[in-house]
Amino acid sequence: MSSRSQAIADILTRAIIDHRLVPGCKLGERELSEIFHVSRIVVRQALIRLADDGLAQIERNRGAFVARPSMQEAMEIYDALTLVEQGVAAQLSERLGPAGWAELRQHVERQRQAVAAGNDALADVLGQEFHTVFVRLSRNKVMQEIHAQLVRRTTLLRSLITADFDYCNLLDDHSRIVDLLEKGRLKPAMDLIDAHHRSVVRGYIMDRQVFPELTPRDALEPYLDGKTGEAPKSLSQTQIKTGEKDEPGMHRHVHASR
Amino acid sequence: MSSRSQAIADILTRAIIDHRLVPGCKLGERELSEIFHVSRIVVRQALIRLADDGLAQIERNRGAFVARPSMQEAMEIYDALTLVEQGVAAQLSERLGPAGWAELRQHVERQRQAVAAGNDALADVLGQEFHTVFVRLSRNKVMQEIHAQLVRRTTLLRSLITADFDYCNLLDDHSRIVDLLEKGRLKPAMDLIDAHHRSVVRGYIMDRQVFPELTPRDALEPYLDGKTGEAPKSLSQTQIKTGEKDEPGMHRHVHASR
DNA sequence: AACCACAGGATTGGATATCAATCAATGAGA
């Protein structure tokens, strides 16, 4: 239904947020066109979409690369995300009906069960999804799209950073946010959202390659073939350990919750 | 410096927010490629950028059209804009230094002088710019871009709607918002931002063609030639009166302030 | 050895021609 360049942009986006394509990775037109069996022009259109989304940067006559956000930009992205979610929280605290609160609680409960079952990969996905569900309940598609874009960019950031905090402290944040909001305690809820994001950002150390660099051909291989758009195996199971020794304060786990 | 498709996307964006290209207007690839003397491919890339920005919509095998947002979407855009500006207001009320407040006051003063001088066109531009300056002071480029996109879309909306309120009531809103924020009275300021936008939306009646439809060739003519990107004459001076009689409650002035 | 200049290769940005797929309008026939 959609154009082919959109489909390719979607695949590239997926590969980037799956950390299979890491920041700085060259996205050559010829190489991608051979991988996807399309013409260079279609690839170029896809890259334009990625660049507009902030996931790639195009340098004239040099080509496209997976975006490598600066520390400054990383902070700005998290600030923007906080701003959006705080605003949505304020709207929901006034307008959300019982069914909405129930949906949020149900989502938190599913995540809790995943954590209890030790399924970190599922917990991680649910943890991310919570924010998306949260914004969806505002019933504002424009806001949803803005938020989704910001989330994609934060996911990209995680290819570049090393979190040295204990993520277990964040596990209950979602639940507490829902509690506070439903009770109408907006200000504490907004502060908690801020703290939720700040605690993720605080220990960030950039200029490290957290994920191993794959060639585009290897990185994109799982998404091809089927054409069904089926989810490739979660990276948390196929993740490759890099050769370098772990440094102090460097953890290799994925975040179970943001 | 930038690619040609970006330059063309910029021109089309400009033409749309100047209301020279009205919603629903067909943006044929062949026609545009002849107008700009570029190939269809460059035009297509420009149209992709516009579509990503929400200013155009591309229908498969049918082509691109200037976006015609629904009433629902119009409300969502204004809600999102309110959310963003309220969030920025909250940040500024904590973090903005004296120089920042001075810049805002200076801007308001310039607009006041323009109104006093009867220069409605300049006042309109300054009124729009206020919101941009406001967000720029947050020093968050990511947020700035999101906000700028929302502003562009609200500008597009004004091609579709007829305001039947007395815009004089809004003239002092900017000034009062600055006053309240500088005094640390955040809540009233946020309420005023909300009211500011709501008062614009309230009387909106869609499904009217406020601006006359021009062919793309006529609409884009002022932007070509010079290649200097110079501002074409403001529409408020070249605006053409449509043949149809004014209906009750239908004003043809441009907004002096949002 | 270090440094600079230049040539060649590789890649991107873009133009043109061409073809297939799809939509819309037109017109023939019941």
Add this chain to the structure above:
DNA sequence: TCTCATTGATTGATATCCAATCCTGTGGTT
């Protein structure tokens, strides 16, 4: 008048070609 098929126009996409630019490697110079 209504229905259906054909035709024309437009888009989506490809292949090929060319110019501009960047990177690199070589070679000469200090």
